[in-house]
Amino acid sequence: MSSFPLVVCCTAGIIALLAGLGCETTSDDPAALLAASRQAVENNPDDLDARYEFGVAALEAGSHREALASFDRVLRADSSHAGSWSGTGQVLSLLGQQKRAMAAFQRAISLNPDDVAAHRGLGLIALHQQRYAAARQSYSRAVELVPKHAPSRYNLGVAYSKESAYEEAVRQMRRAIELDEEYVLPYVALSRIYCAKLGECEEGVRLLRQALARAPNEILLHAELGSAELQLGRADQAVAAFQRALRLDSVAVEALVGLGTAQAQLGQWAASEAALQRAIELNPVFPEAHYQLSLLFMRQGRTTEAQQKMETFERINVYFDQIRHYRSLLADNAHNVDALIGLGTILARLGMPARAAAQYEKALAVAPSHAEAWHNLGSAYFRLSRLEEAIQAYRRAVDLADGYAQAWTNLGTAQLVAGETAAAxxxxxxxxxxxxxxxxxxxxxxxxxxxxxxxxxxxxxxxxxxxxxxxxxxxxxxxxxxxxxxxxxxxxxxxxxxxxxxxxxxxxxxx
CATH class of the missing domain: 1.25.40.10 (Tetratricopeptide repeat domain)
Known part of the structure; x- marks a missing residue:
C-alpha cells in the first residue's frame, strides 16, 4: 500500500481551513455556536464581522450553503475581505468545485499573502489533482507561516513522497509526530515508506507498535501492522494483526484482504477464501481481493475459477488508481460532487449500475442542478430497466442544459424502449x-x-x-x-x- 490519506485540518471530525481557526474548534457545540451567530446577524444585519462569524460557524456545523451565502454577502459589501475569500474557497472545495475554490484561495492570498488557510487549501487541492510540486510549494509556505502545525507537515511529507524525495518526506512525517504524538497518519505513512521504498520494514513495524501503544483501538494501525508483518514474511503475526483490526471493524475491506492473503500463505485455504469473498461482497471493485482469490484457486487446482477471477482483476485493475483517487477525495469530503460522479462513471463502466446510481444520487443531493449527474443517473436507471425514472432523469438533464446532445439522444432511446415513439x-x-x-x-x-x-x-x-x-x-x-x-x-x-x-x-x- 503506497498511497497516503490526505489531511486538511480536523478536530472533532470538523474540517477547518478558515483564517483564525487553525486546528481549534471555536465551540464544543457547533450547533449552539451556529444558533448564537445567526442571532447576532439577525440583531445587526449590516454587521459584516457578524456575518463572517456566521459563515465560519455554518461551515463548522456542516451547513455549507449557509456558509457560502454568508461569505458571499460579506464579499458583496467588501470584496477585499480575505477571510471570506478563504471561507468561500473552503466551502467550494468541500462541494467539489475545485476550480472555483482555487480562484477563491488565490484571491485571498493576493489580499493577504500570509493567509495560511488559503495556502493549505491550495496545497490540498494540488495534492488531490496530483500536482505534487504545487502542493509542496503551498504547504512549504504554510509551514513557514505556522511551523508547528502537524497536519501541514504531514501533507508536505505526502507531497515529497509523491516526488520520490523520501528522505525529506521522512523528515516532515517525523516532525509531524514530534508535534503531535497522538497523530496516527504520519506513523502509517512512515511505515509504508520504510517498507515499500527504503527497505527498512522493521523500522516501520517499530513505529506502528509505538503508535499502537498510544492508540490501541486504531483500526488503521492494526491493518498497517498486518501488511508490514506480511511483507516481512511473518504470516502468523500478520493474521493476528488483521484479526485485531477486524474485531474493531468487521467490514474493513483492506484488513479482510490482508487476512485472506496471510491465511493463504499459512495453508488455511477455507478461511482465506471466506475472508476474500467477504471483502469482494463488501467492495466488488477492490482488485487485490480478486487477485488473491485467483492465486488461492490456482493453488487448489481450481483453474477455471482462478482464470475467471484473474480476468475480473484485470478488468477492474485498469481503473484502480482512479477509484482510489476518488475514494481518497470522498474520505476527505463525502460531498465532493466531481468525485461522486467520477466514481459512479467507473462503476457504470464495470457493469454495476445500481452502485453507480447510488453515487449519482449522492451527487445530486449536493448539487441538484448538475446536468451531467442527471444524465448519468438516467443511464444507470436505463440499465436497471427503470425506464420511467430514466426518462425523468434525462428530461431533468436537458431542462438544465438544453444543448446537451447526448442527453437528448439517450432520452430518445429510453422513450423508444418505453413505446413513446413520437416523443423519441x-x-x-x-x-x-x-x-x-x-x-x-x-x-x-x-x-x-x-x-x-x-x-x-x-x-x-x-x-x-x-x-x-x-x-x-x-x-x-x-x-x-x-x-x-x-x-x-x-x-x-x-x-x-x-x-x-x-x-x-x-x-x-x-x-
Missing amino acids: RNSFQRALALAPDAADAHSGLGNANLREGNPRAAIRRFQEALQLDSTLTSGHYGLAMAYGALGDTVRAAQQLRIFQRYSEQQPTSAP
Missing part, C-alpha cells in the same frame, strides 16, 4: 440539430422508423449512422432488422454477422 423522434431530431454527426442519434431515428413500419426510411438512417461510425453495433443490428422486414434475408444475415463481430470486440453499449 423529437428527442433524436433535437440531438441532431445540436450535433449533426451524432451516429447514435441517426441510428435512433432509424429505430423509430422501424417502429412506425417504414423499413426503407430506417435503412437510410442506419446507413447514415454507419457512414459516421462503421463500428456502431446498433446501426448494424438495425440494418439487419430493416432488411429482414423487407424480406432481404441475405443482407440481413450479413449485417447480423457484422453486428456479432463488433459486439464481441466491445461491451454492449447502453445510454
Whole structure:
C-alpha cells in the first residue's frame, strides 16, 4: 500500500481551513455556536464581522450553503475581505468545485499573502489533482507561516513522497509526530515508506507498535501492522494483526484482504477464501481481493475459477488508481460532487449500475442542478430497466442544459424502449440539430422508423449512422432488422454477422 490519506485540518471530525481557526474548534457545540451567530446577524444585519462569524460557524456545523451565502454577502459589501475569500474557497472545495475554490484561495492570498488557510487549501487541492510540486510549494509556505502545525507537515511529507524525495518526506512525517504524538497518519505513512521504498520494514513495524501503544483501538494501525508483518514474511503475526483490526471493524475491506492473503500463505485455504469473498461482497471493485482469490484457486487446482477471477482483476485493475483517487477525495469530503460522479462513471463502466446510481444520487443531493449527474443517473436507471425514472432523469438533464446532445439522444432511446415513439423522434431530431454527426442519434431515428413500419426510411438512417461510425453495433443490428422486414434475408444475415463481430470486440453499449 503506497498511497497516503490526505489531511486538511480536523478536530472533532470538523474540517477547518478558515483564517483564525487553525486546528481549534471555536465551540464544543457547533450547533449552539451556529444558533448564537445567526442571532447576532439577525440583531445587526449590516454587521459584516457578524456575518463572517456566521459563515465560519455554518461551515463548522456542516451547513455549507449557509456558509457560502454568508461569505458571499460579506464579499458583496467588501470584496477585499480575505477571510471570506478563504471561507468561500473552503466551502467550494468541500462541494467539489475545485476550480472555483482555487480562484477563491488565490484571491485571498493576493489580499493577504500570509493567509495560511488559503495556502493549505491550495496545497490540498494540488495534492488531490496530483500536482505534487504545487502542493509542496503551498504547504512549504504554510509551514513557514505556522511551523508547528502537524497536519501541514504531514501533507508536505505526502507531497515529497509523491516526488520520490523520501528522505525529506521522512523528515516532515517525523516532525509531524514530534508535534503531535497522538497523530496516527504520519506513523502509517512512515511505515509504508520504510517498507515499500527504503527497505527498512522493521523500522516501520517499530513505529506502528509505538503508535499502537498510544492508540490501541486504531483500526488503521492494526491493518498497517498486518501488511508490514506480511511483507516481512511473518504470516502468523500478520493474521493476528488483521484479526485485531477486524474485531474493531468487521467490514474493513483492506484488513479482510490482508487476512485472506496471510491465511493463504499459512495453508488455511477455507478461511482465506471466506475472508476474500467477504471483502469482494463488501467492495466488488477492490482488485487485490480478486487477485488473491485467483492465486488461492490456482493453488487448489481450481483453474477455471482462478482464470475467471484473474480476468475480473484485470478488468477492474485498469481503473484502480482512479477509484482510489476518488475514494481518497470522498474520505476527505463525502460531498465532493466531481468525485461522486467520477466514481459512479467507473462503476457504470464495470457493469454495476445500481452502485453507480447510488453515487449519482449522492451527487445530486449536493448539487441538484448538475446536468451531467442527471444524465448519468438516467443511464444507470436505463440499465436497471427503470425506464420511467430514466426518462425523468434525462428530461431533468436537458431542462438544465438544453444543448446537451447526448442527453437528448439517450432520452430518445429510453422513450423508444418505453413505446413513446413520437416523443423519441423529437428527442433524436433535437440531438441532431445540436450535433449533426451524432451516429447514435441517426441510428435512433432509424429505430423509430422501424417502429412506425417504414423499413426503407430506417435503412437510410442506419446507413447514415454507419457512414459516421462503421463500428456502431446498433446501426448494424438495425440494418439487419430493416432488411429482414423487407424480406432481404441475405443482407440481413450479413449485417447480423457484422453486428456479432463488433459486439464481441466491445461491451454492449447502453445510454
